[in-house]
Amino acid sequence: MHSMNRQWKLKRYPDGMPTPDDWEMVESAIPRPGREEILVKALYLDISPYMRGKINPTRAYYGSGVEPGDTMIGGAIGEVMESNSDRIRAGQLVVSDFNFGWQDYSVFDPDSVRIVNPDLAPVETWLDALGVNGVTAYLGLFEAASMQPGDTVVVSAAAGSVGQITGQLARIAGGCPVAVTSSAEKLEWCREIGFDRGVDYQNTDNLAEALKIACPGGIDVYFDNTAGAILDAVLQNLAVGARITLCGTTSLASKFGQPDIGDRYWRQIITARARLQGFLVLDYPQHRYNEAQQRLGQWVREGRIQHRFDVVDGFDKAPEALIRVLSSKNLGKQLVAL
Ligand SMILES: NC(=O)c1ccc[n+]([C@@H]2O[C@H](COP(=O)([O-])OP(=O)(O)OC[C@H]3O[C@@H](n4cnc5c(N)ncnc54)[C@H](OP(=O)(O)O)[C@@H]3O)[C@@H](O)[C@H]2O)c1
Numbered sequence: 001m002h003s004m005n006r007q008w009k010l011k012r013y014p015d016g017m018p019t020p021d022d023w024e025m026v027e028s029a030i031p032r033p034g035r036e037e038i039l040v041k042a043l044y045l046d047i048s049p050y051m052r053g054k055i056n057p058t059r060a061y062y063g064s065g066v067e068p069g070d071t072m073i074g075g076a077i078g079e080v081m082e083s084n085s086d087r088i089r090a091g092q093l094v095v096s097d098f099n100f101g102w103q104d105y106s107v108f109d110p111d112s113v114r115i116v117n118p119d120l121a122p123v124e125t126w127l128d129a130l131g132v133n134g135v136t137a138y139l140g141l142f143e144a145a146s147m148q149p150g151d152t153v154v155v156s157a158a159a160g161s162v163g164q165i166t167g168q169l170a171r172i173a174g175g176c177p178v179a180v181t182s183s184a185e186k187l188e189w190c191r192e193i194g195f196d197r198g199v200d201y202q203n204t205d206n207l208a209e210a211l212k213i214a215c216p217g218g219i220d221v222y223f224d225n226t227a228g229a230i231l232d233a234v235l236q237n238l239a240v241g242a243r244i245t246l247c248g249t250t251s252l253a254s255k256f257g258q259p260d261i262g263d264r265y266w267r268q269i270i271t272a273r274a275r276l277q278g279f280l281v282l283d284y285p286q287h288r289y290n291e292a293q294q295r296l297g298q299w300v301r302e303g304r305i306q307h308r309f310d311v312v313d314g315f316d317k318a319p320e321a322l323i324r325v326l327s328s329k330n331l332g333k334q335l336v337a338l
Contacts, residue, residue: 005030008072008102008318013057017254017326020319022055023072023102031107038108039082040094044311045102045336046075046127047321048161049250058257072318075131076100077116077123085110093118095126102318104338121300124309128333129165129296136247136281137165138292140223142173144245144279149174151220152239154211156230157250158195159186159308160325161333165296166223167195168305175221178214180230182328189331193306202328207233218242218272226251232262238272246278253326308332 004027014022033039054065054073066073075097083090093116100106116126128134140162141147153170157163158179170177171194179190179198187198197214204210211219211233218239224231228251234244252260269276299305310330312321318336325334 003030004028005103005105006315007104008315010055010066010068010070010072012068013055014052014256016256018052018055018319018323020323023319025316030105033082033084033107036085036109038080038085038088038094038110038113039105040076040078040096040100040108040113041081041105042076042078042100042103042338043093044077044124044127045100045315045318045321045338046097046131047312047318047325047334047336048074048133049248049253049325051322052250052253052256052326056256072102073098074100074102075127076106077126078106081105083110088115092116093123095131097127097132102315104315120297122307122309124311124333124335125300125307127335128161128307128309129300129305130293132281133161133333134165134296135284135289135292136279137162137169137223138296139281139284139288140245140247140279141166141169141221143284143288144277145221145223145243147173147175147221147243151175152178152215152217153221153223154178154180154215154219154234155195155223155225156180156201157225157248158190158198159331160225161307162225162247163223164190164193164307164332165305168193168299170221171195172299172304178211178219180211186331189308201230201233208236211237221245223247227260228252229262232264235265235268238268238274240272242272242274244274244276246276250326309335311335311337313337 008023088110094113153175159181167177177195179195182202199210222234222244225248227249
């Protein structure tokens with residue numbers, strides 16, 4: 001147990017792709033839990049692409065951001081070290097989806113964390129299929145994209161956390177999932193977990209043509225984790241009545257805040273009578289989270305949802321781990337083990 005609380009603070013807003021020098025590590029006293037509070041020590045820090053949007057000065061969208069001098073935002077799984085509440089005891093494992101921060105210790109009201117059941121699945125799963133990303137895949141696919149049995153479902157960043165879950169949900173729901181990702185190794189993992197076909201967008205001269213071959217009947221659903229060139233290529237291959245869930249913009253990490261300009265075949269939206277749906281999982285009420293997590297939990301228990309985790313060892317590696325997800329280095333859910 002460290003005698004101090006290590007914290008990663010944002011030093012300055014990144015210019016383009018973040019670099020480790022955009023943060024600095026400091027130490028402070030371990031916080032003390034007050035009445036009805038718990039002290040939690042992190043075991044795994046969540047590392048997710050949304051963090052890029054949180055360290056940008058022009059964040060004209062959702063939630064509060066991280067300003068220079070602030071501790072970096074982020075979720076974590078941790079162990080309760082001290083409890084002043086009779087609702088939770090020391091030694092239990094809990095997860096905070098967003099509010100742990102990049103630090104060793106954090107203090108919580110027990111109502112603001114979820115209790116981890118390590119008998120159900122590896123504990124890391126609570127930051128993947130049994131966490132916000134599982135709910136994102138579930139609601140983004142079934143609600144925002146109204147996926148139906150028989151749909152051809154293209155998923156970008158298919159070997160990442162949201163992507164790997166989305167593909168497996170599409171398979172469970174009777175669809176034909178098609179992966180778009182950046183390497184043969186990642187495509188192999190996607191095939192193992194039930195994607196029918198895949199396209200390696202980094203090793204394809206003509207992505208629109210490759211998608212046409214992979215989806216001869218057109219794309220019914222596109223679950224967009226990346227935006228950019230992959231979205232442009234998908235727009236050229238829409239089936240009539242296509243539905244697109246705009247979930248993330250990871251391909252824009254190095255040009256955050258700048259216009260997203262590409263080969264925009266906008267007329268295809270009209271001719272396909274397609275629907276583009278901007279999606280934010282935070283918009284949904286608690287009962288939809290409960291529904292999603294109950295069903296995801298059942299599929300995880302039954303072994304119908306598998307996961308890969310990409311775990312970087314060491315608190316000092318947190319900035320590098322974020323740069324990994326923003327530059328296609330991760331395979332599966334990116335975490336930092338402390
Ligand atoms: N809207 C919401 O409510 C919500 C909620 C949760 C997550 N999200 C979004 O969902 C997406 C996936 O999140 P995640 O946590 O599961 O991350 P992830 O997919 O595990 O990691 C990010 C992936 O993005 C891809 N990528 C990186 N740079 C790229 C580039 N230049 N062009 C194309 N692809 C690139 C990489 O996959 P490849 O190897 O395939 O390139 C990388 O593995 C993110 O955009 C995230 O912000 C949205």
